[in-house]
Structures are given as C-alpha cells and as structure tokens.
Amino acid sequence: MTMSEKEILEGLTKAVVAGDGEACIKYSHEVLKAGIDPYKALMEGCAKGMEEMSKRYDNGEAFVPEILLSADAMSQAIDILKPHIKVDKSKVPGKVVIGVMEGDVHDIGKNIVRILLEVAGYTVIDMGRDVPMNQFVETIRDEKPDIVALSALMTTSMMGMPELMDLLTQARLRADVSVIIGGGPVTTEFAEKIGADGYGANAPEAVRVCDKIMQAKRGVA
Amino acid sequence: MGFYWLKEMDPMARFNAIIRGEKIDRVPVFPFALGHCAHVMGYPVFGDFYSKPDVQVKCQMGARELYGWDQPTIAFNPGYYCADWGGEIEYPYRPKQGAISCKKAPVQTPEDLDKLEVPDPAKVPTMQKFLETAKLAISLKQTPLLIWIHGGWISSTARGVVQIDKFMLWFYKAPELVHKALDMTLEYGNRVMEYFVKEVGNDKWIPFDSCPIDSNVLVSPEFFGKFPLSRVIKLHQKGLELGLPMWFTHWCGEHKGNINAGHVDKVPMGKPGVVHFGSEVPLNVSVPRFGNRNIILGNVDTTSILLKSYEEVLALCRKNIEMGKDSPKGYMLASGCELPPRAPSMNVYAMVKAAREYGRY
Numbered sequence: 001m002t003m004s005e006k007e008i009l010e011g012l013t014k015a016v017v018a019g020d021g022e023a024c025i026k027y028s029h030e031v032l033k034a035g036i037d038p039y040k041a042l043m044e045g046c047a048k049g050m051e052e053m054s055k056r057y058d059n060g061e062a063f064v065p066e067i068l069l070s071a072d073a074m075s076q077a078i079d080i081l082k083p084h085i086k087v088d089k090s091k092v093p094g095k096v097v098i099g100v101m102e103g104d105v106h107d108i109g110k111n112i113v114r115i116l117l118e119v120a121g122y123t124v125i126d127m128g129r130d131v132p133m134n135q136f137v138e139t140i141r142d143e144k145p146d147i148v149a150l151s152a153l154m155t156t157s158m159m160g161m162p163e164l165m166d167l168l169t170q171a172r173l174r175a176d177v178s179v180i181i182g183g184g185p186v187t188t189e190f191a192e193k194i195g196a197d198g199y200g201a202n203a204p205e206a207v208r209v210c211d212k213i214m215q216a217k218r219g220v221a
Numbered sequence: 222m223g224f225y226w227l228k229e230m231d232p233m234a235r236f237n238a239i240i241r242g243e244k245i246d247r248v249p250v251f252p253f254a255l256g257h258c259a260h261v262m263g264y265p266v267f268g269d270f271y272s273k274p275d276v277q278v279k280c281q282m283g284a285r286e287l288y289g290w291d292q293p294t295i296a297f298n299p300g301y302y303c304a305d306w307g308g309e310i311e312y313p314y315r316p317k318q319g320a321i322s323c324k325k326a327p328v329q330t331p332e333d334l335d336k337l338e339v340p341d342p343a344k345v346p347t348m349q350k351f352l353e354t355a356k357l358a359i360s361l362k363q364t365p366l367l368i369w370i371h372g373g374w375i376s377s378t379a380r381g382v383v384q385i386d387k388f389m390l391w392f393y394k395a396p397e398l399v400h401k402a403l404d405m406t407l408e409y410g411n412r413v414m415e416y417f418v419k420e421v422g423n424d425k426w427i428p429f430d431s432c433p434i435d436s437n438v439l440v441s442p443e444f445f446g447k448f449p450l451s452r453v454i455k456l457h458q459k460g461l462e463l464g465l466p467m468w469f470t471h472w473c474g475e476h477k478g479n480i481n482a483g484h485v486d487k488v489p490m491g492k493p494g495v496v497h498f499g500s501e502v503p504l505n506v507s508v509p510r511f512g513n514r515n516i517i518l519g520n521v522d523t524t525s526i527l528l529k530s531y532e533e534v535l536a537l538c539r540k541n542i543e544m545g546k547d548s549p550k551g552y553m554l555a556s557g558c559e560l561p562p563r564a565p566s567m568n569v570y571a572m573v574k575a576a577r578e579y580g581r582y
C-alpha cells in the first residue's frame with residue numbers, strides 16, 4: 001500500500017520524536033520512492049520532529065538524552081535524504097559560526113544548539129571546544145557568518161567573550177557579524193553589559209534568537 | 222566600630238562548631254573557593270594549584286587567613302577521577318583555563334567499557350598526590366578537611382570515564398552499559414574512601430561530592446531515580462559505615478526536579494549532613510525542605526559575585542543570610558557554585574563582611 005505525502009512526513013516527524021532510527025530510515029526511503037522533495041521532507045518531517053523536541057525541552061518534558069536520541073535518529077534520515085537535496089541558498093536562513101570559549105571543554109550545550117540550528121536550516125560551522133581567540137577571528141574573517149554563537153560553562157571562559165568582541169572590533173569584523181552568547185554562568189545582564197546581540201538561556205531559545213537576528217537583517221536589507 | 226572581628230571565633234573553630242551543632246558567633250562563610258585561592262596568592266595560572274599538594278594546601282590556608290572565611294581545606298583529586306581510569310586530563314596552565322579538565326575519557330565504545338577495570342587506588346599515580354594533599358593538610362591541623370570522593374553519580378561517570386554524549390545515548394540505546402559504568406565508578410568511590418580511611422583514619426575528614434551532570438538541565442528526575450540514585454545512596458551509606466562523620470554534597474545546577482521527586486531526601490547525609498544547592502535552588506526552597514536534617518549552604522550566584530558592585534554583592538549576601546541564618550541545623554553563606562577564580566577581592570570580602578554585619582547570633 002502506498003503512503004500519502006502527509007503520512008510519510010508525519011511518519012518522519014514521529015520517528016524523530018521517538019528517536020527511532022529504523023523508522024527514520026524507512027520513511028526516508030518512502031520519501032524517495034514517492035518522489036517527495038527531500039528538502040521538504042527534511043524541513044517538514046525531520047525538523048518538525050526536532051522542533052517538537054525543543055518544545056518538550058522548554059517545558060521540562062525532554063532532556064539531553066532524549067534530544068540526542070532524536071538527533072541521532074534524524075541523522076540517519078539525513079544520510080539518506082541529503083545526497084538528493086539541491087541546496088537552494090535562498091531557503092537557508094543564515095550562516096552561524098559556533099564554538100566553546102578558550103579554556104573550556106564543556107560542549108554538550110553547544111552541540112545541542114548546533115543540532116537545532118542545523119535542523120532549522122542554518123549553515124553551521126562548528127569550531128568545537130576550547131577554541132583559541134585568534135581561531136575565532138580567522139574563521140569569522142574567512143567564512144563571513146551572519147552570526148557567531150559563543151558558549152561558556154565557566155566564569156573564567158565566559159570572560160573571554162568580551163575579549164573576543166574587542167578583537168572582532170579591532171579586526172573590523174564586529175559590524176558585520178552578530179554575536180550571541182549562552183552557557184551556565186551567562187545571563188541577559190552580562191550579554192547586555194558586554195554588548196552582545198543576543199542571549200539564549202537554552203538551546204531552543206538560542207535558535208529563536210538567531211531567527212530574530214536574521215529577520216531583522218533581512219528586514220533592513 | 223573598630224576591628225571588632227579580631228575578637229571573633231577562629232574560622233576553623235567556627236566550622237568545627239557548626240558541624241558539631243555547637244554555638245557559633247556568626248554565620249560562617251563558605252565561598253567555595255578553589256582557583257581563587259591560587260589567584261590571591263599570586264599564581265597567574267592554576268595548574269600548580271590543581272597538581273601540587275603543597276600549593277593546593279598553602280593557597281587555601283593563605284586565602285582563608287586573608288579573607289577570614291570559614292571554608293576548610295578541600296583536597297582535590299589531581300587525577301580528576303579521569304586519569305585514575307587511564308583518561309587524559311589537562312592541568313590549567315593556560316591563562317584562559319579556570320580548572321582542571323578531562324580531555325579524553327577512556328571509554329568511547331562499549332568495547333572500551335568491557336576492557337575497563339576498576340582501579341586499585343594504591344596503584345594510581347595521581348592518587349598518591351591526592352593522599353599527600355590530605356596528609357599535608359592534616360599535619361597542619363587543617364581538620365576536618367573535605368576530601369573529594371566521586372562515584373556512582375552520572376557526574377562521576379559521564380565525564381571522566383565515559384565520553385559524555387555516548388553515555389547520554391546509552392540511556393536509551395544500551396541501558397545495561399549505563400548500569401555497568403555507574404556500578405564501576407561506585408566501586409571506585411568506595412575503594413577510594415576505604416583507602417583514605419586506611420591511610421588517615423575516619424575522624425579527620427568529610428567526604429565531599431558534587432553532581433553537575435545529574436542536574437535536571439541535563440537529565441530527567443525519572444532517569445536520575447532509575448540510574449544513579451541507588452548507587453549514590455550506596456556510596457553515602459558506605460561512607461557513613463566507614464565511620465565518616467557526614468557527607469558534604471554540592472547539588473550543582475538545577476535540581477528542583479530531583480527535589481520534587483523525593484530523590485534528594487533518599488540520599489543519606491549523616492546527622493546532620495551538609496547540603497549545598499546551586500543558586501538555581503534558592504534558600505527559601507532548601508531551608509524548609511532540608512534544614513531540619515542538614516546544615517544548609519547558599520546561595521549567592523557566582524556571576525553576580527564576578528560582575529556586580531561590592532554594594533550589590535553585599536546586599537545579595539545580606540538577603541541570603543536573612544533567609545538562611547535561622548535554619549534549624551545551621552547555615553553557611555556560600556556562593557552557588559565554585560567562586561569565580563578571578564572574582565574581585567572586594568566582592569569576595571563582601572561575603573565575610575555581610576556575615577559579620579548581618580549574621581551575628
């Protein structure tokens with residue numbers, strides 16, 4: 001029995017929410033068999049599932065293991081669908097460079113933000129953890145991202161954030177890149193104090209902040 | 222008012238009195254200072270503090286004398302419960318680093334876990350330095366000292382032993398591996414306690430543990446109850462059976478879910494124990510819930526201590542003292558997590574000043 005497009009996309013969404021990799025593989029093959037646009041399947045099937053997981057995390061109904069399980073399942077769908085996707089750059093919301101500040105190896109929060117940004121369609125350059133300041137500056141110069149997302153779990157590494165922003169200013173890069181920050185000790189107050197463009201208290205909020213920034217940028221343009 | 226505090230109790234006498242339930246002159250101050258002790262002692266980076274027993278003890282004694290706070294010496298494991306298992310650690314010799322870190326956990330795959338054996342503390346090189354720290358502190362009459370004991374928690378397992386993101390996925394994909402790894406770190410925690418009791422006795426130290434990765438930002442109360450809780454209970458029972466006086470537990474981060482689920486109540490702490498929640502759990506929650514059985518610590522948030530003005534920090538400390546001062550088994554003014562190593566000295570002093578001004582009994 002052939003499934004309708006709606007059934008296939010809903011199946012993908014449910015498979016991601018359930019963290020069911022096998023179901024993700026099955027529905028991804030159905031996408032290709034039915035001739036559904038794989039980009040549409042990714043955004044309206046998989047990404048919708050991750051959005052649901054974000055909501056559940058916000059509401060305290062899902063935690064890191066559940067988010068990682070969904071992301072792991074989704075990655076199996078992506079492996080099948082991605083080779084068939086022709087990237088339409090106009091559909092990409094923006095480019096983000098993300099990393100954990102120098103001296104800090106705590107990257108689980110950053111990894112979840114990266115996953116959620118990717119499923120929201122962003123092009124993400126993940127610089128990893130314990131990233132030296134000059135490496136951030138060089139990457140921002142080379143990649144020209146719309147946004148740089150900085151994470152810190154320790155107060156010592158958090159204090160690298162204003163320092164990096166100064167370096168971006170000195171390198172004449174700050175005007176062209178929005179800076180958002182997050183992590184355990186980081187607060188809205190701190191973000192305002194150092195002149196960051198946004199603060200995400202958690203991963204879903206970080207994505208919403210990026211969306212807002214990109215909407216504002218597009219509005220200006 | 223003059224230097225009235227020169228007539229105060231000695232900090233170590235005050236700490237000893239509060240844990241024994243004896244009368245004290247004012248609220249003790251436990252700033253949870255580690256790297257900051259090295260900072261005020263003139264160390265530009267913290268590698269020596271975390272790797273050299275004499276530096277660790279000297280800096281903590283010096284900082285206590287400088288500020289007049291009441292935090293006893295804490296003996297920190299130079300192996301970070303990671304090198305102990307064959308993992309890779311990095312001491313903070315770079316200026317941007319605030320603490321020791323685990324660079325690579327020894328377990329990346331189920332096969333790695335299969336091959337792993339619970340270490341014998343007597344044969345772990347970094348454990349010898351750990352013991353040296355404790356012995357040095359005891360020889361300098363820094364008793365009771367706090368000794369970091371870690372086992373059975375997710376925090377003792379999914380960082381130093383198993384790669385954290387793998388561990389988080391195992392909760393669903395291979396729960397038997399989670400149980401196995403938690404049992405192994407519990408066993409190691411027990412062995413370390415036995416080792417210290419054998420070497421330095423059971424009356425000069427208090428086991429200290431903390432659990433950031435068990436917080437409800439990361440894992441659900443359901444999973445905390447299902448996986449680590451029974452091990453944490455066993456670890457704490459073992460410590461008390463060994464004759465250790467109490468447990469000092471820092472419930473790092475957001476643990477309201479674990480509190481509401483009744484998990485925290487189940488962990489034996491001694492009579493009393495010391496309970497220190499992160500600033501996410503304010504004193505108006507922790508004092509009524511746990512104050513009848515435990516000494517309560519808290520709860521000035523670390524970012525405020527780092528960034529706010531002296532006056533603002535003083536006011537925050539006053540507010541906390543007013544909430545905690547009359548907690549039935551005692552209260553210590555503390556920061557919500559480790560004191561930012563490079564916090565302004567006057568803001569740190571504000572904690573002591575507030576205790577002197579607003580915390581008199």
